[in-house]
Amino acid sequence: MWARVARLGRWALVGGHRAFATEVCRGGGRVTAEVIAHLERLALVDFGSREAVARLEKAIAFAERLHAVDTERVEPLESVLEDRCLYLRPDNVVEGNCVEEILQNSHRVVEEYFVAPPGNLSLPEME
């Protein structure tokens, strides 16, 4: 094993796949202000800082490496259990009636309703 490992060591250093460890940061210019605003609206999470946008750009650059893989005629894998039939419970009500438990963790409740602010206003533009 030792000799084999030594040979592999040389192979890895010469040939090798350094792909995942050191990244080429292609940064900048990839994520437009429009996309940022769009993402913040969709996710309802704000970037908060220039660093966060830079991190997203790095993440995208990292993900670009996938395009080097040939996936011609390969089906997407959604679940490792795709060959099995999903279990479905019989449609009988056997539990429930736990309104109190469901409401107990909410901050704002009126009778049996969760209280939400008005929903027909879009998110205001943020800096």
Next chain:
Amino acid sequence: MTFLFSFFSLDHCGSRLGTKTMLGRSLREVSAALKQGQITPTELCQKCLSLIKKTKFLNAYITVSEEVALKQAEESERRYKKGHSLGNLDGIPVAIKDNFSTSGIKTTCASNMLKDYIPPYNATVVQKLLDQGAILMGKTNLDEFAMGSGSTDGAFGPVKNPWSYSKQHKAKRKEKPHAESEDPDWLIAGGSSGGSAAAVSAFTCFAALGSDTGGSTRNPAAHCGVVGFKPSYGLVSRHGLIPLVNSMDVPGILTRCVDDAAIVLGVLAGHDPKDSTTVQDPFKPFTLPTLTDVSKLRVGIPKEYLVPELSREVQSLWSKAADLFESEGAKVIEVSLPHTSYSIVCYHVLCTAEVASNMARFDGLEYGHRCNIDLSTEAMYAATRREGFNDVVRGRILSGNYFLLKENYENYFVKAQKVRRLIANDFVNVFNSGVDVLLTPTTLGEAVPYKEFIKEDNRTRSAQDDIFTQAANMAGLPAVSVPVALSNQGLPVGLQLIGPAFSDQQLLTVARWFEKQIHFPVIQLQEIMDDFSSVSENEKLPSISLKQ
């Protein structure tokens, strides 16, 4: 550094020098002791509670459920007195990672979003442990929402690796002694189940539940010198485990020896009607057979796992482990998993995409943190999420949403799913070619100091640290990290075994055989020494200087 490294010649999971003090025993041994009345559940529980207090500086626990634990211990004691004990786990202290729902006990996921959230139900795996009489000591610390590989990014502070304070490590550092709480060079516990690993490593419980999405059980297990087992996807219920990546998450088991992990798996595995991703195959708990002959075993060594970033020490241990299998008669074969270098990228895309979806439920309405803004639903949601999530979580949500945008969906998300199939097929091909189990490193190296770790951001660290572990999550395969030896710095190094889907029993059997060939040393922690020595005055104890 010798491979068959044995600081004190004893079997793993036993205690030092023949004095079998309770906390150092294996689960099976303690269970026998409880049955024989050598110790009562209440005494055992109190010992663990006392040790938890002494090791508080590790920050392994977010919540210590002292009252609940003592009450459960009393009930267990009643059962033992009547001779009606429930099984091997009755009266055994366990700890649960804080992303598993526990009824009536705060479940925070180490996030401000859930810092006051009290679930009204138990996760299925928690319920199963409680039904067997296990004693719930508390909820352990983690990276926020299980995102990270260091247990450093939680809202309640980082977890410290118990080995930072071990005699073995301190001896190698040769530094001036100082109080634990002042040690600035403490090491990370690994993540994201660092709290669970530290809790088991420091003897505060006999088993702990972690979760494993990209290696979150195996990584801290390797760094903390304990066994970290990831079951096959679909074997153990995820109902009640606050989800990160639905197609990859599994509950993980952390124990001090492989046999204990098998006992816990026996209790947890099996179809759950509340989790439709559990398989319906009938599951029978097993006792691990003692493997004596490995001549028919074929061990694969994936060549793509030999990367330049792998530390020399781990590489050497990996090589020696392969030699060990070979010298005992097994066939050791080099194999290829050609898409290995893409697996971390693939994982990154799929993980962030599923996270974006799973985190959408946190809007402040039904549970969790709610901000004070009441202008509109969207404004309220946005502010709640900004206040409740840390940068890591928000970053992943935003990345995930980016990959799921209509214009990016095919190129990133679907592409990653296709690459996932290629990765899963790599494993299938290797196992079909006549390999029973794969032997790989678990981590690139030993645990690093916290100060070093935080120099890089969470995503970069995860990409580096998950390299050997996340492929098993992508393919849904069972995998186990077994502590192997101490590094030159006196810190644990683990190696990983991966098996075909649903070969959990066979995998653990091989892991147990492997564990018995190596004698991983017991951690020497001052707090535990004191505990051991205060317990038994009549038993002979060696005269070892405990003073620093």
